[in-house]
Amino acid sequence: MLALPPDYSLVAMEVVRELIRRKAKGLRLLGVPILGLSADLLIGAGCVAEVETSAVSLGEAGLAPRFTEAAEKGEIKVKDATCPAIHSALQATEKGVPYMPLRGLEGSDLLTNRSDWKSQADLVLIPALQPDIALFHARWADDAGNVWVGRRRELATVAHASRRSLVTFEERKPGDMLEDELLAPGVISSVYLSGLAPAPRGAWPLGVAGLYGIDDTHVSQYAKAAKTREGFRAYLDEWVLTPRKSFSPA
Amino acid sequence: MGPYAKEELLACVIARQLGGARHAAIGASSPIPATAAFLHQHKDAAFRVSLQQRREANPLTEGSRELFDLAGQGRVDVFFLGGAQIDGDASINLVQAEGRRFPGSFGSAFMYPIVPRVFLFREEHSARVLVKKVDFVSARGHPAALVTGKALFSWQRDRRRFRLESVHPGSSAEEVRANTGFDYDVSPSLGVTPEPTQEETELLRTKVAKQIEKDYPDFARRVWG
Numbered sequence: 055m056l057a058l059p060p061d062y063s064l065v066a067m068e069v070v071r072e073l074i075r076r077k078a079k080g081l082r083l084l085g086v087p088i089l090g091l092s093a094d095l096l097i098g099a100g101c102v103a104e105v106e107t108s109a110v111s112l113g114e115a116g117l118a119p120r121f122t123e124a125a126e127k128g129e130i131k132v133k134d135a136t137c138p139a140i141h142s143a144l145q146a147t148e149k150g151v152p153y154m155p156l157r158g159l160e161g162s163d164l165l166t167n168r169s170d171w172k173s174q175a176d177l178v179l180i181p182a183l184q185p186d187i188a189l190f191h192a193r194w195a196d197d198a199g200n201v202w203v204g205r206r207r208e209l210a211t212v213a214h215a216s217r218r219s220l221v222t223f224e225e226r227k228p229g230d231m232l233e234d235e236l237l238a239p240g241v242i243s244s245v246y247l248s249g250l251a252p253a254p255r256g257a258w259p260l261g262v263a264g265l266y267g268i269d270d271t272h273v274s275q276y277a278k279a280a281k282t283r284e285g286f287r288a289y290l291d292e293w294v295l296t297p298r299k300s301f302s303p304a
Numbered sequence: 305m306g307p308y309a310k311e312e313l314l315a316c317v318i319a320r321q322l323g324g325a326r327h328a329a330i331g332a333s334s335p336i337p338a339t340a341a342f343l344h345q346h347k348d349a350a351f352r353v354s355l356q357q358r359r360e361a362n363p364l365t366e367g368s369r370e371l372f373d374l375a376g377q378g379r380v381d382v383f384f385l386g387g388a389q390i391d392g393d394a395s396i397n398l399v400q401a402e403g404r405r406f407p408g409s410f411g412s413a414f415m416y417p418i419v420p421r422v423f424l425f426r427e428e429h430s431a432r433v434l435v436k437k438v439d440f441v442s443a444r445g446h447p448a449a450l451v452t453g454k455a456l457f458s459w460q461r462d463r464r465r466f467r468l469e470s471v472h473p474g475s476s477a478e479e480v481r482a483n484t485g486f487d488y489d490v491s492p493s494l495g496v497t498p499e500p501t502q503e504e505t506e507l508l509r510t511k512v513a514k515q516i517e518k519d520y521p522d523f524a525r526r527v528w529g
Binding site: 134139161163164165206270 | 332333335357359360362364365366367368369370372376395398399400403404405406407408409410411412413414415416417418440441442443444445520521522523
């Protein structure tokens with residue numbers, strides 16, 4: 055199981071593109087807690103067997119077209135969840151306990167569909183979930199093997215809960231960020247990280263706060279193109295399969 | 305319709321419902337509720353608005369996990385939910401209907417029963433959206449109100465039934481009835497939704513537009529140019 059963050063939270067898009075180039079197959083995605091462009095690309099390219107998520111959407115650009123078609127045609131299995139349940143399942147793993155109780159959810163058909171979620175009085179017990187791999191992007195990595203994700207500290211929970219965490223980063227920072235009192239709160243310690251790789255502009259067309267924003271024009275162009283299989287193939291040919299020097303927009 | 309955009313009217317309808325609220329959290333893809341919340345904030349400076357997906361200066365430093373923890377503790381008292389389908393029992397469906405797949409339930413299953421004032425909002429008012437019974441219940445609860453592109457409904461908690469309170473300018477009670485798939489009561493004082501005041505439209509087009517354009521650029525361009 056491959057855990058991915060939402061489009062607004064440091065997605066390692068360059069790795070997503072590389073997975074497509076390498077023709078990955080049978081991936082099980084976990085949306086923490088929702089998914090967007092990354093999942094739609096992987097699904098459209100035929101890399102995905104199953105998605106567990108609270109939603110897949112391109113936000114303001116609308117529906118995620120490849121997810122929608124694959125789900126409607128039964129080409130992928132979708133395990134519907136709700137955001138706080140996914141957070142709770144990861145927090146259970148983080149703490150090494152078998153489940154976490156969650157309030158709410160009464161009356162939802164999600165409860166009926168998820169036989170793994172157990173109602174107990176007015177609580178629901180959400181079993182711990184341990185992704186095989188967490189994949190995300192970071193602003194910096196340092197010489198000590200730590201990464202800095204700033205205010206996107208929910209990524210720490212995913213890293214804590216996953217067997218392995220693979221992180222791409224924008225720039226290398228000399229030294230050890232944990233020695234810097236101001237940087238340390240935004241750091242995920244190397245103890246949780248299994249692999250780091252440089253990827254400047256590696257989140258594009260999604261963003262890295264303070265460095266570059268989401269390329270809204272590109273995402274809405276994708277949303278239009280990917281409405282048909284042919285349009286999606288053409289998008290892959292132009293933006294994923296053709297080697298490029300840089301993903302910086304002209 | 306008067307000299308205002310439909311989106312501006314709907315934001316005013318929602319904003320007028322927010323009296324006494326302390327803290328609205330705004331989830332994904334909700335430009336009109338966000339506009340309404342910022343408009344209300346100009347009347348009540350103590351009213352807090354948290355955009356969950358705010359791109360810069362996001363107040364949530366632990367992402368959406370923190371949002372749900374805030375709500376679980378009662379620190380959020382206003383939330384907005386939509387639905388591919390909304391039924392007469394106030395259940396919402398964000399998952400699937402008649403072979404069509406929608407994005408998914410997001411945090412609705414948790415937020416609806418937990419947050420004290422949940423507003424149901426859907427601009428499209430049609431029998432396709434407002435159905436007798438949803439095909440899938442993403443979430444169920446007691447809404448504070450239902451706002452659509454044609455009307456405002458209140459919720460009668462004891463009877464679990466909507467009541468039509470006002471019809472927006474340009475529509476009619478008959479048109480609302482014909483385009484609503486569920487049965488509902490009608491307020492004895494049914495009226496026309498008041499249009500945006502000059503003060504409201506001025507605020508919307510200046511200060512609120514500035515607050516919205518960062519996170520909903522397409523929406524801001526469409527409504528305010």
